[in-house]
Structure formats: structure tokens, C-alpha cells
Amino acid sequence: MAQLPFIAAIDAGIHQEMRRDPNVLYFGQNLATTENHEFVAEYGHDRVRVTPISETAEIGIAIGAAMAGLRPVVELYMAEFMLVAMDQVVNEAPRFRYMTGGQVKVPLVLKAGFGFAAGWAGQHTGSLTALFMGVPGLKVVVPSTAADAKGLMATAIRDDNPVVFMHHYLLTLEHGEVPDGEHLVPFGVAAVRRTGSDVTIVATGWMVNRALGAAATLAAEGIEVEVIDPRTVAPLDLDTILTSVAKTGRLVVVDQAPRHATVGGIIAADVAEFGFSSLKAPILQVNARDVTVPYSEPLEAYVIPDEARIVDAVRRVMQSGG
Amino acid sequence: MSLQSPSSEQQIEMLTQMLRIREFEERVKRTFTEYPGVIRGHTHLADGAEASIVGALSHFKKGDAALATYRCHGYPLALGTDPKAMMAEILGRADGICKGLGGSMHLTDVANGFLGTSGIVGAGIPHAAGAAWAAQIRKKGEVVFCFFGDGASKQGAFHETLNIASLWKLPVIFVMENNGYNVVTTSEQEDANAAAGQPLAIKATSYVMPGVTVDGTDPLAVAEVVGHAVARARAGEGPSLIESKVYRLSAHGNIIAPPGVPLHYPEHEAITVFGKREEYEAALRGDPVPRFRGKLVQSGILSGAAADALNAQVAAEMDVAVKFAVASPFPALESALDNVYA
Numbered sequence: 028m029a030q031l032p033f034i035a036a037i038d039a040g041i042h043q044e045m046r047r048d049p050n051v052l053y054f055g056q057n058l059a060t061t062e063n064h065e066f067v068a069e070y071g072h073d074r075v076r077v078t079p080i081s082e083t084a085e086i087g088i089a090i091g092a093a094m095a096g097l098r099p100v101v102e103l104y105m106a107e108f109m110l111v112a113m114d115q116v117v118n119e120a121p122r123f124r125y126m127t128g129g130q131v132k133v134p135l136v137l138k139a140g141f142g143f144a145a146g147w148a149g150q151h152t153g154s155l156t157a158l159f160m161g162v163p164g165l166k167v168v169v170p171s172t173a174a175d176a177k178g179l180m181a182t183a184i185r186d187d188n189p190v191v192f193m194h195h196y197l198l199t200l201e202h203g204e205v206p207d208g209e210h211l212v213p214f215g216v217a218a219v220r221r222t223g224s225d226v227t228i229v230a231t232g233w234m235v236n237r238a239l240g241a242a243a244t245l246a247a248e249g250i251e252v253e254v255i256d257p258r259t260v261a262p263l264d265l266d267t268i269l270t271s272v273a274k275t276g277r278l279v280v281v282d283q284a285p286r287h288a289t290v291g292g293i294i295a296a297d298v299a300e301f302g303f304s305s306l307k308a309p310i311l312q313v314n315a316r317d318v319t320v321p322y323s324e325p326l327e328a329y330v331i332p333d334e335a336r337i338v339d340a341v342r343r344v345m346q347s348g349g
Numbered sequence: 350m351s352l353q354s355p356s357s358e359q360q361i362e363m364l365t366q367m368l369r370i371r372e373f374e375e376r377v378k379r380t381f382t383e384y385p386g387v388i389r390g391h392t393h394l395a396d397g398a399e400a401s402i403v404g405a406l407s408h409f410k411k412g413d414a415a416l417a418t419y420r421c422h423g424y425p426l427a428l429g430t431d432p433k434a435m436m437a438e439i440l441g442r443a444d445g446i447c448k449g450l451g452g453s454m455h456l457t458d459v460a461n462g463f464l465g466t467s468g469i470v471g472a473g474i475p476h477a478a479g480a481a482w483a484a485q486i487r488k489k490g491e492v493v494f495c496f497f498g499d500g501a502s503k504q505g506a507f508h509e510t511l512n513i514a515s516l517w518k519l520p521v522i523f524v525m526e527n528n529g530y531n532v533v534t535t536s537e538q539e540d541a542n543a544a545a546g547q548p549l550a551i552k553a554t555s556y557v558m559p560g561v562t563v564d565g566t567d568p569l570a571v572a573e574v575v576g577h578a579v580a581r582a583r584a585g586e587g588p589s590l591i592e593s594k595v596y597r598l599s600a601h602g603n604i605i606a607p608p609g610v611p612l613h614y615p616e617h618e619a620i621t622v623f624g625k626r627e628e629y630e631a632a633l634r635g636d637p638v639p640r641f642r643g644k645l646v647q648s649g650i651l652s653g654a655a656a657d658a659l660n661a662q663v664a665a666e667m668d669v670a671v672k673f674a675v676a677s678p679f680p681a682l683e684s685a686l687d688n689v690y691a
Contacts, residue, residue: 091479
């Protein structure tokens, strides 16, 4: 085990797979600009390249390379930059296996940071995960710990499908224990970050830590919260969530996106449909307020869900219902 | 660099492939009246582009790849795909080359090197560059043929990809089939080069690669120009842009008239939109398929009787394809849930 910052753990996952499989490529803007770049030095320019600011071509090239047998990882830096190339992400990469009747596979990873609520104002702070979650053919990964960042990246690279790897920018420098050597985290297996018997919270990315903070506060009041981190939202481990709700009878979903653009809302709908008989109270959602993320610090903090709003939602869900 | 001219046998093979593509497209067209309703959605025909397709792909070798657009019936025929499986796909049947999941716009035959087709204008161009990166790494001299229309050259994907392909010296041949129309607008209405009277191949100069305009109705001319581009790509010298000037002999696509029948091909936009019947009729008089047949007969490469036999053989082949497709069952309903993920 080593203590690594989240961002280094992602790199460790990429290294692990590039050493193992010569078909893995790594490319994007602003990387591999000198021979000293750690990936260039180890793998060479056949496999590691800097690209111009051309997201459509970057992602499109990844698709073609993948169809021709390679496993590209595209460094996109910010999830918003995928919006420039939304056709390639949503209407090209995930369509080809299906439209060709299974003749091709498109194994690629789109590595994109999101949710940078640190004064980046309106265009670099979005929580866009739900945009990709419902696209058949895409897989969507949202790690919240350094260990998962490495293990989910490695699994994403080995997966034979296009994977959107959404890492939260505010976790970039968070340190965590990361297993040495080969480390893989399976897709579709949620992590129970804290066990509790009174209320289930489902959260992803940076919101997992906020939920855990809220749970600590609530424990002092005698409310035991179970915190579930799905880790991958496509595929989604609904079973672990339903099992938890069967135990607690109460669900709060926490999501950094505006209310009608959340993963949490989709999870809430699934639980309402498949776990209704377990529920003792209406499901509550804690989301960003329905605005573009503002620049000014107190306004930004007001818009993004914080521990106080999560605590408040849990208290309310405890008071409602039977 | 000198290229060998195609032998007599190769020229006969070119004519055969041109005839097969033409007959296939004629049968697709006829299906709208012979079997109303069996074709759904939108189909786009390659008639008029046969010489360009066949001339370009005459340089295709095993290990190479080709990618194209939604106007994709011609390429797989030239690459060896079974027309029965193609027609069955266009009819959405179980025996379709893509199991009925793709249809006319997404014909794909990986086994024969036809790697993929995007229905979004220009979107497939970077895919070809990605496949060319794979070929570059494998260092076996393989190349990628990237087919698209003149309309696609107004997309960012075109410009972004040509820039990177040139920077990285990717082994890809960009074949722009310029048929003069972007759905229902003329090139001059939406292309600054065309409006200024320049060939569209001039776009290559921005990306430091050869840009050549060729008469796409002459398979031998196309084969020669593409041959140089292929040799350059195989030698690791990078991509080329070929502007192949053709005339689309059918309308952009069939008429879609929900909720259903009749679906058919209207007259060409030159007539329906611009009232230029003479332009269209001149294109018909220059139809590349009978012209190349005439050339081979005139030069003694093929006898008139042998050419007639070829016509009959191709007609029989495509008749079998249509009958096969019509008789093929629909896919099992549960198969709609397969192939979402690998």
C-alpha cells in the first residue's frame, strides 16, 4: 500500500495497463510534449501522443483505433470538453458494436475531470455524469477514492466497451491508500462506505465525502446513516442500494448536478419502482440549485450541496413517514 | 513514381464491380414498387459513383481498411461482401450482414475490411484516421481508405482530422466524392472554395498534403490518382486528399412519407429544386457505367457478347439477392437486446 494522491493513482492504473498490454494508447492535449514525459519515455510516441485542441478528432481517432484493435485512453481534462465532441461520445462510440451486429468492439476510455467547484465559474464546473449514464453501449465510472481511481481505470482499459471515466476535480490532490501491484476494481459493484441502520445515502464523486461528513454529524445525534458509493453508474449496482433501503427504509440521494440532470434522480426512480414496499418515507434529493455554477465563492458554496443540506435532508426524512 | 496500368483482366474486373453496384442500387430502387414497405427509413444510393468507388478500391489489399458514410452500398460490394447479406440487412432481416441492427446506412463487413459507416456527415473521418494510426503502429504497410462526400468537408471533423493525419503522417487516403450537391444545396451555396471557382482539393494545401482533383466517372483515372496516394501512404509519407468528381444519378435519398407507403426515389434535386433538367440529362448521357463498358468493347478488351453476358450474370446475382432478402425471416425479438456491450 502506498499513500498516493488521487491523480497519481489514476496514472498508476494507466501505467499498470500500458505495461501489460502494448495495444493501450494514451493521448490528448498538453501531454507528451517532451521526450522526458514519463509516458513517452516508457512507451514511446507510437503509443503516447500530444494532440491539437481537436476533441472531435481526438475522440473519433480513438474510436477508429479501437475498432482496429487498439485500446486508447483519451485525456480530456475536463468533462465539458467532451461536449465539443458530443456526437463522437454519444452517437458514435457506443453505437458501432450494436449497429454492426457485434462485428466490432470499441474499447476506449475517455478520462475527464468534472465538478471543479473552486472558482472556475460556469463552464468548467458541471456535473455531467447523468448525460452519459443512459446511453446504451457506454459505461460510466465515477471513482471517489484513490484506490478506486487506480482500480477502476485499469478495469476501464481492459473493458471492451467505451468507458467515460469521470474523476472529480476536487479529489485530485486527496491522498488515499492505493494497493501496490496489479489492482482492479470490478464495474457494477457499489461500495458501502459506512454502515448504518436508519437512513441510506447514495452519493458519487466528491459528494461521497460530504455524505460521510454529514453521517458523522448525524451519528452524534443518534442517527445511523449508511453511505453507498455506486462507483460505476453504468452499470449500476441497484441491488446493493435496494438491500440497504430494505434495511433502513429511508433514502436520501445526493448529487452535485441540478435536480433534473442527476444520477441521483434516476436512482431515486429505480428505488421508488423496485423498492417501494421497503420505504417508510418519501425519498429526498439533495442537489445543486438549478443555476449555472456562479464564480463568487459564497454564491458557489450556496449552490453546491454541502454537509448542512445533507444533514437537514436526513433529519427531514427521519421525521417523515411512519 | 510510376504505376502499372491495370491489365485487361483488371479492367474487366472493374467493369464487373461497377455493373454489380449499379444493378444492386437499381434493385434497391425497384424494391419500393416491387415490394412496397419492405425498406424502412432512409436509403442513399451510389449510382453515378461506381467508377470512383471501384477505381479507388482497386488498390485495396488484405489488411487494409475502408470506412465510409451512410451512402455505403457500393464499397462492400467491391470488397467482396455477399450482396444477399447486404440486401437482407437493408430489409432488416435475420440474415443481414449486421443482423438487422444497422440497415442501409450502417453496412459493415469487418471480415472484408469494411470497418464502419457513420450516418452523421463527417463523423467517420476521424475513425479512419484512428484505424490508420493502428496501421502505422503495426508497420506492415497497411493503409486506410476514407470515403466521404463534399458536404463533409464543411464539418470540423474533416479539418481537425486532416490536420492531425498530416502532422502524424498517417497512412490514410481521404477520398472526397464531390457529387456537386449537399442533400439539396449546391456546393457553390455552401463552400467558399467552390463559390470562388476553386477545386475542393485545394483544401489539402492547408494541411500540407497532396490534393488532387480527378474525374470520378473514369475508373482508370481514379485508379491512377488513388494509386499514387496509396503508394505514398504505404511508404509512410502520409495522407492525401483526392477530390473525385462524380454526379449522383439519384436523389439524395428516398422520399420518407410517414406513416408509410409509398416510399420512392423522387427526381434529382437538380430538377426538383433548381429546374436544371439539362444538367441532369447531361450527367445521364455521361453515365460512367455504359461509358466504361463502351470503352472496353471499343478497345477490344471485351466483346459485345461477353459484355452482355456480364450484364446478365450480374442481373441474376442481384435477383437472387433480392429474393433471398425478401424470404429471410425477421430477427428474433430478443436479439434486439444483444450486442449492446461487448
